[in-house]
Amino acid sequence: MANAYPPLIAALCDPACFPHPVKRVTVLETHISWVLLAGRYAYKIKKPVDLGFLDFSQLSQRHFYCQEEIRLNRRLAPGIYLQVTAIGGSPTQPIINAEPAFEYAVKMRRFAAGKLLDTLLTRGELTPAHIDSLAETIARFHTYLPENPGADCGSPDAIEAPTRQNFQQLLELMKPEDAVSIKHLQDNCRQAFLAAENLFKQRQQAGFIRECHGDLHLGNIVLLRGRPVAFDGIEFSPELRWIDTISDVAFLIMDLLHRGRTDLAYRFLNAYLQISGDYAGLGVLRFYLSYRAAVRAKIAGYRFAQTGAESTRQECLSYLNLAGSSLSPRKPALILTHGLPGCGKSTVSQIALEKHQLIRLRSDVERKRLFGLNALQKSGSAIDSGIYDPQASQKTYQYLLEKTQALLEYGFPVIVDAAFLKHAQRRPFQVLAQNLGIPFVILSIQVKDDVLRQRIRRRQEQGRDASEADLVVLDKTKTGAEALQAEELPYNVILTNNTDGMDGNDQQAAWRKLERTLE
Structure with a gap:
């Protein structure tokens, strides 16, 4: 098989050429390179070709692009891309890491192909x-x-x-x-x-x-x-x-x-x-x-x-x-989650976006982005103050509305993951959907009180969620929540979420109703 390769590649099929333990050399070939798998390492040698969209015809060009390959790929894979290796000697008797070089290779650490x-x-x-x-x-x-x-x-x-x-x-x-x-x-x-x-x-x-x-x-x-x-x-x-x-x-x-x-x-x-x-x-x-x-x-x-x-x-x-x-836009639709802290809005919206290819806007994340914070960064705001005071909340919902309109106009169905406990928060989104003539859903998530409290305590302990709502916030929002009005009820889908799983028979009816609405 080695005889089918150019002299350099044929010579490098000999394990003795390498300055580290090699039992067997395997050659992989593409239209622009040879890759020699040798022990723990792989050596990629660029072919001396000019294909128009790339030019490796000169040694100086191959050396330059080997250096570029190392520079660029170390940004994401520093553990794989090790160095540019000079190949000296002659094509029939090559010496790895020798000067003057007549060829260059990118030396990489091998990995299991089964892990791709x-x-x-x-x-x-x-x-x-x-x-x-x-x-x-x-x-x-x-x-x-x-x-x-x-x-x-x-x-x-x-x-x-x-x-x-x-x-x-x-x-x-x-x-x-x-x-x-x-x-x-x-x-x-x-x-x-x-x-x-x-x-x-x-x-x-x-x-x-x-x-x-x-x-x-x-x-x-x-x-x-x-x-x-x-x-x-x-x-x-x-x-x-x-x-x-x-x-x-x-x-x-x-x-x-x-x-x-x-x-x-x-x-x-x-x-x-x-x-x-x-x-x-x-x-x-x-x-x-x-x-x-x-x-x-x-x-x-x-x-x-x-x-x-x-x-x-x-x-x-x-x-x-x-x-x-x-190139064809999807049929736009607008879904609002609706529920108390800890009810599982983000879990439900995650399932929905994967089932129905939606774009999600999370109020907990976008509120913090709006005020210069990353998702897991603590704002230090007390209840009804800082980034959670009424003005900040109004600004956040307006921001979400503007983002939602843009995404719908791009031709994507959208789910807005927010509490939407006030009619004044929900109404502009309903009007937007009506003006655009698209399906509109208020996805209400209902959970037992003891489950809400357990989830909020667990979320606070883990510290891996953008929400900063605690039990005090839960009690405050429960007292201020406004029930859906008569005009909103035709758009309401109710999902009960008292368990961590979302595929129970009691929930499948809600998912089917949502799917019919989006059709």
Whole structure:
């Protein structure tokens, strides 16, 4: 097998070449690199190729991009990316860590392929906790990235160019009978681009074009010590990594959607938005979901052109179908949670957003964001004072209303996770839904008093929730709560939540009623 490789790669198949214990060398090959698995380490050597979108043809270029690969990927995976390794000697007798170098490699610490997230998902081992951890990692990563350095990055022209190229290449790769649907999708994508052009400019001006990962899908994320770690970010093209942060996460969301896991896709999206606060990014998310699906379609198209296998053609078409459906807005709807502290509003809204692909706004989180605090930060406010005084509460509900309207206009159904114990708080949201002509639900969550008190005490002890409500707040809100008025009752769905599980028979009727309302 080694004879099929160039002299350097064939020579490196000898375990004796490496300065550490190696029993056997395994070679993995892509169209742009060789990866040699040798003992505890992997060595990635870039092929001397010029493919237009990347140029590794000169040694100086390969050295530079090895350095870039280390720099960029250490941001998220410092434990994997170790160093740039010089290879001296000669192609037939290479010496690792020797100068002068005739070639360079990226030295990485190996990990078990079975820990890749795409594999974990296939085995049913990818958990909600993994998704939450990944969302937090990527949201914080994006938050602290530097903003775009030049006017071209993230401009409408820079966004449209690769989109246009995708379709041109797809038309060349696929069968003639596929051309009509590809051109139809291209036209729809062009219309979506024009509709969002001003939003792209606003995103660029607001500083959301940053040096991102660029290739964030399940196959490029591995579980290490129980936490998802993203690796193999794009080093060869600044244009493909200096992108909108929402484009970066769109790749992962699209990947989950294509694999049929809408629940995990919307769990990730909502967790990311809650931490980043970038709800305005939803205005361009649909375009980027479509773009990412078209990219994967093109990759499948390349394989189809090489092999002629019908299975790869069908894979390409499945991505194209997702690219098309991603451009279509969902039927908007507005759901309000309604209940006392400790009733389980956030638990119920989490289940609802995963079942029905909703965007959630949490009042406990957004109130703190509005006043410059992070979600778990204590405000130090006494009851009815500080960020919880009547003026602050009114400001918070107005803020939620404005955010809700924007999200509905972007074409997303919304659930607002707040107490909504006053008619004056609920009424503007009901009017908004009526003005937009969309379904409206008040999801009342009823719980026994002793259960409420037990949950609040447990929540305070754990200290892992944005809510600061204690038993004093519970008693105060109970006395001030206003019952639903006659005009609100037709929109009311009542869910009893006296247990930690949410799938009991007594609750299924409520979930079915909610589902019918949203249809």
